[in-house]
Amino acid sequence: MTAITLSSVKKRYQKTDVVHGVDVEIESGEFVVILGPSGCGKSTLLRMIAGLEEITSGTIAIGDTVVNNLEPRERGCAMVFQNYALYPHMSVAQNIGYALKVAGMPRAERDAKVLKVAKSVSLEPYLDRKPGELSGGQRQRVAMARAMVREPKVFLFDEPFSNLDAKLRVAMRAEVRSLHRGLGVTSVFVTHDQTEAMTLADRLIIMNAGVVEQVGKPSEVYNRPASLFVADFIGSPAMNLVRGFFADDGYFRHGKGGMIHLPTIAPNLLSKEVSVGVRPENVRRVPAGTKGAINAVVDYIEELGASRLIYADVDGSRIVAVDSANDALGTGMPVHFAFDTADLHVFSNDDGRRLDIATGLAATAALINA
Amino acid sequence: MERRAYYRNGTLPWLLIAPQLILVLVFFYWPTSQALYWAFTLEQPWGGGNSWVGLSNFLSIFGDGRYWATVGRSAFYAIAATGISMVIALTLAMFADRALKGTKLFQSVFVWPYAIAAPAAGVAFRFIFAPEAGIIGSINEMWPGIWNPATNGGHALAMVIVCHAWLGIGYNFIFFLAALQMLPRSLTEAGAMDGARPFQRMIDLQLPLIAPTVFFLLIMNLISSFTDSFGLIDVMTEGGPINSTEVMVYKLYVDGFKGLDYSGAAAQSIVLMLLVIALTFVQFRWVEKRVHYN
Numbered sequence: 011m012t013a014i015t016l017s018s019v020k021k022r023y024q025k026t027d028v029v030h031g032v033d034v035e036i037e038s039g040e041f042v043v044i045l046g047p048s049g050c051g052k053s054t055l056l057r058m059i060a061g062l063e064e065i066t067s068g069t070i071a072i073g074d075t076v077v078n079n080l081e082p083r084e085r086g087c088a089m090v091f092q093n094y095a096l097y098p099h100m101s102v103a104q105n106i107g108y109a110l111k112v113a114g115m116p117r118a119e120r121d122a123k124v125l126k127v128a129k130s131v132s133l134e135p136y137l138d139r140k141p142g143e144l145s146g147g148q149r150q151r152v153a154m155a156r157a158m159v160r161e162p163k164v165f166l167f168d169e170p171f172s173n174l175d176a177k178l179r180v181a182m183r184a185e186v187r188s189l190h191r192g193l194g195v196t197s198v199f200v201t202h203d204q205t206e207a208m209t210l211a212d213r214l215i216i217m218n219a220g221v222v223e224q225v226g227k228p229s230e231v232y233n234r235p236a237s238l239f240v241a242d243f244i245g246s247p248a249m250n251l252v253r254g255f256f257a258d259d260g261y262f263r264h265g266k267g268g269m270i271h272l273p274t275i276a277p278n279l280l281s282k283e284v285s286v287g288v289r290p291e292n293v294r295r296v297p298a299g300t301k302g303a304i305n306a307v308v309d310y311i312e313e314l315g316a317s318r319l320i321y322a323d324v325d326g327s328r329i330v331a332v333d334s335a336n337d338a339l340g341t342g343m344p345v346h347f348a349f350d351t352a353d354l355h356v357f358s359n360d361d362g363r364r365l366d367i368a369t370g371l372a373a374t375a376a377l378i379n380a
Numbered sequence: 381m382e383r384r385a386y387y388r389n390g391t392l393p394w395l396l397i398a399p400q401l402i403l404v405l406v407f408f409y410w411p412t413s414q415a416l417y418w419a420f421t422l423e424q425p426w427g428g429g430n431s432w433v434g435l436s437n438f439l440s441i442f443g444d445g446r447y448w449a450t451v452g453r454s455a456f457y458a459i460a461a462t463g464i465s466m467v468i469a470l471t472l473a474m475f476a477d478r479a480l481k482g483t484k485l486f487q488s489v490f491v492w493p494y495a496i497a498a499p500a501a502g503v504a505f506r507f508i509f510a511p512e513a514g515i516i517g518s519i520n521e522m523w524p525g526i527w528n529p530a531t532n533g534g535h536a537l538a539m540v541i542v543c544h545a546w547l548g549i550g551y552n553f554i555f556f557l558a559a560l561q562m563l564p565r566s567l568t569e570a571g572a573m574d575g576a577r578p579f580q581r582m583i584d585l586q587l588p589l590i591a592p593t594v595f596f597l598l599i600m601n602l603i604s605s606f607t608d609s610f611g612l613i614d615v616m617t618e619g620g621p622i623n624s625t626e627v628m629v630y631k632l633y634v635d636g637f638k639g640l641d642y643s644g645a646a647a648q649s650i651v652l653m654l655l656v657i658a659l660t661f662v663q664f665r666w667v668e669k670r671v672h673y674n
Contacts, residue, residue, distance in 0.1 A: 060573060061572075062569050062572065062573075081572070082569075082572045082573050082575075083572065083573070083574075083575035083576070083577075087573065088573060089569075089570070089573045091566045091569070091570060092566070093564065093566055095564065095566035095567050095569065095570040096570075097567065097570070097571075097584075097585060098589065099588045099589060108571075108574050108576075108584070109573075109574035109575050112574055112575045112576045112580065112584075113575055156570075156574070160574075160575075
């Protein structure tokens, strides 16, 4: 069953388009994460679902009801705000119970419910405290309890962890995940943090400049990015992307006269302006003199502890590789790389979309110096 | 990190603060000391200096029923004018804060009345409320005598209070709007998500959070209605009809400058001053200590 349906939803402020026609269906019970850089319209989209922002055109339906003209209170959504937005003059119990009080629930019933929800997020010792007397993580829990107590049809999270420190963020992530497993309520979670997005999401919606770039499971988005933007945005360190074209002599030409031996690429891509991408973790170091290897010069090295990142120059193009060896390597030294063509992504330079190479590629010849 | 500037020359700093100091001394401390002197002395019937009479000036005003009537009237005036002005200003600020169309315009328009001198506003309101002209004139034609501030004390007091309240709206509006805009928008949004309608959000969320501002304005308005009402009353009613708009500040003027009872008037002004000092004290002690939510 579909829980939320967005059809060609647009948002325009005066003269600027913030969201240009979004079509997404969110299944009931799904945990969907909207991921994108700041200013991409992801929060606006969430706020339109919540009813805090008007929809310029298009429709939003929750369940079978089109909610475009419904007030936030009529939509059955609960929201966790970025800065928690707790009521500072009310105690934790009053904060959690405010929605019930507004709904006119009798006091005894209300108290019982507040207590139950507070227990589920281990807040009962703090019920009488004011938000100002709580730590960041506790405030976050109050915000979640306040959302949960109404038993909403949909949970909306607007970058709820961005004010927490890294350790707490990981803990809260796990907590949200397990809450979702327990309650099974459809959730939409907005973030700009890709780790958060990858770990939480059943499905990801990747947005850029008001447009949905890709919708898919985290693994799909990672393994088959649909556009240059997604390829560059997902993954850390970011994917190596090199602009150039496939020449008919079996070489990919790039940068200042650079050539990479990629003999078996699809004929339909010949001499088109494209970007080829390969993830740093798919770039291997190979010994000097290996046939077909890419010869590069080390720019600098970042030590990560378990591994290191080699930033290298290949005829004017930057290549980053994850390297687990620990031999002495420094700026200006030559390195040699190789990768499987199966790990290669090709994108059009015109519209940034992914170009399918699998069909044109002879799978058997896919390896360079295997 | 406090950085102080030190003057090596001992007289220069005094010269620099002299203008302000002289102003305060001449226009505040000197008149106050004179008032104190008059309040505890009495001028001899045929001249020849004042003689010390202790508290008898105070005892005589406190023993005067007419004085207590002005005290009651002043209290009513203060509460009514403050209440009307603050409620209207708060309502307007709420609307302006909700970012309805034209908010930018209203933000400046609502402040303008504050820039109008009280006597000028008084003259304008006298015309507006004149029983024989304008809209009130035609109402009076339909129901003769339903409104006449020249003969009906209640009408006169109402007219002055309305004018006073109107003058204060701009000042109150600016403070309310500033306070409301200090509240994070997400708070009212959270209230909306929790199902509260705008009016309920105002009562439950916004008002408690701007309480310090409300209290500050309450005191400022009360003080202003005790002291600033003079100009309005003098222009609009001169305390009449039959003393029905005579508040404390106006009675002390009449007793002192019309009745030439300097000592009685001085005693009244001391009482009024103590009242204002007390209110200011409450303001400082309470508001400064109030919890400010961050």
